[in-house]
Amino acid sequence: MTHAIRRATELALDETTVTALRAALKTTADEVVEAIIDEVPSYANALSGRMGGTIRRAVRTALGHYLDLAGGIGGGGDAGDAAYELGRGEVRDGRSMDALLSAYRVGARVAWRGLAAGAVSAGLPAATVAKFAELTFAYIDELSAASAAGHADELAARGLAHERHLEQLARELLANAGTEVLLAAAQRAGWTPPGSLTAVLLPAAQTRPAYRLLDPSTLVLDDLPDATGVLLVPDADRSHLLRQLAGRTAVVGPARPWVRASASYARAVRARSLPTDIRDTEEHLAELVLSADVDAYADLRTRALAPLRTLPAGTARKLEETLRAWLLHHGRRDDVAAALFVHPQTVRYRMGQLRDLFPDLTSPQRILELTLAVGLPRS
Template sequence: MTPEQNTFTPEVAAAMHAELPAVAERTVAAIVVEVPSYTEAFRGDMGRAIENAVRLALGGFLELATATGGADASRPIAPALEGAYALGRGEARAGRPMDALLGAYRVGARVAWRHMSATAVGAGMAVESLARFAELVFAYIDQLSAASVAGHSEQLATSGLVRRRHLERLAGLVLTGGPAYDLVAAAERADWTPPRTLTAVLLPEPWARGALAVLDARTLQAGEDLPGAEPSTERSVLLVPDAEGFGRAALLRALSGRSAVVGPPRPWQEARSSYSRALRAVQLGLAPEGDAAVDTEVRLADLVLRADGEALADLRSQVLAPLDGLGPGPREKLVETLRSWLLHHGRREKVASELFVHPQTVRYRMGQLRELFGNRLDDPQCVLELTLALGAREP
């Protein structure tokens, strides 16, 4: 608009400025009635802040609209724009979506337009100029709305990032076994409600995001530096809340096909031991059966027997020394027969069924073993050592 086309004469501008407080008050009153979610927000300091923001926005518009040389609705003045941006951030901090604020803008634009246009006409603005005036009002509101949306989005992004960092720090503190006081304080900073138990899950990094999507929303994910893990290990650690009993069965189903290793449930402040168990299973090479996750609760014997691989190898060598003179083939058959005989407590039919041989074959092989071991197969200590040595198959 050129200076000649500027319909905001000094008289119109003065009249509108004089009405500004009353228009701001009516605008706020209409917002309280038509946007119920703001009823509480308009009380106290927040209410005064919003009223000031309304006055700032209206004053900014008048300054823009009555500027020499006309008004450019695409360039609202900085203070009003900053105020709208701050309002959007405030809504995000209060945990409210943008719907209420955008609704307030619409109500405010309508009420302000109604009263300001009446004032402008009463002060001498030509009726044919009202369309241009309306265009300026609603374009200005669009700009303020966009600024508030930007502020809201920025606050959500910032607060979300901060919370994710707090959650990662909490997970790291749990995994390193931090003091109870520090754990509780970290949980409060992360706005995280502690569960009864946490269960550690180790799985390849590419599977972590998909797993998180189907697990409890309170599940923690550790950062990149995992205590005790090899630096090159590309694994994620998840700490899943309350996954015991039926919850554990559901957890194992959810992790099917993800190459996961699942530790035992532990009180949440003691979840480091769950992580240690799962990590130990990985380090010992416990492999899943098919797509099923490795459940350390049903692999305890393997974990115990493989805890010291060198000691187990020495035990095998020591207790199986009577077989050293045999060739590889005969030795392997007698070892598997002895293992089955120990695990089935000497029940020949069970041994035969497991080995897919005739019971007489089992009897023959046990005869050979008794010749080689002598009365040691009747010695409880020897039987214990043989059971430990042969209870878990060689990795």
């Protein structure tokens, strides 16, 4: 407000003129409010009743303050502070900055019309009236700028608070918080719970760019350990999601009810820890199951494949590969030979060796254990 205050004092209107102009303020304020109601749709119902009275008083106060400046009195801070708070309040009332600026434009025009009539009646010279007009609009422009700053600051504060609430909700979901805690967090964040959430793990640097491609209700965190980020995608069409993530280093967990998003996240984390390059966890369920308890799986292999340990390493490796193919192809010799790129007679010979090592090879329990033991190819 410093510039407008300094220039308004240049007018140095006499007390008689200021008194005459002030007498018209109530009528001018009423006309300003009526014009805003007529010309700015967002205020059609907003300025009736108590709110209308509040705005009328605010207009009278702001213009009265300006007349004080023009008459050489007044300090200058109150009107700017009030305009700033007005901008903040418009955010709380759900109105846009465009609506507020439109109201200022209409108000400036109507206010000047009232002030100009008073200035002419008071006998101000034409040059002084012209300067009065220039400084009046400069003053209202600065009020408008103060309101714009308040509007922007309130939006920024609300946006930051909203983002923090969303991030807290995401953290509660990953921590597998209780349903009541999650519902409260969702309400604070203004987030409508979907039917399901799908966790997507990405390098932290890729998380925000990927987020911008997805449903805006997606929850995002990009500050997880190991420079990792996560997206929690609501009600995802899986094939579409995978296409959207093409070209990114993403691991996509399963869809889970939204309160169990931690389960989707946990699976994606585990898939990311495996040596296999997994993108879609649904396509690698066998690897995930067999690697769920590494120690147990190692013990199972040691016990189930113990007979092979009596053989030279090369022979044991070939027999394990043959056993795996035989189990996968249900004993069909030609299919086993094709899978191993060997002659069927070679398969017959190796299977003879395996039957000697595993006399109960065809028993259901032995088949189950061996199928699990050789389920993952050894690197």
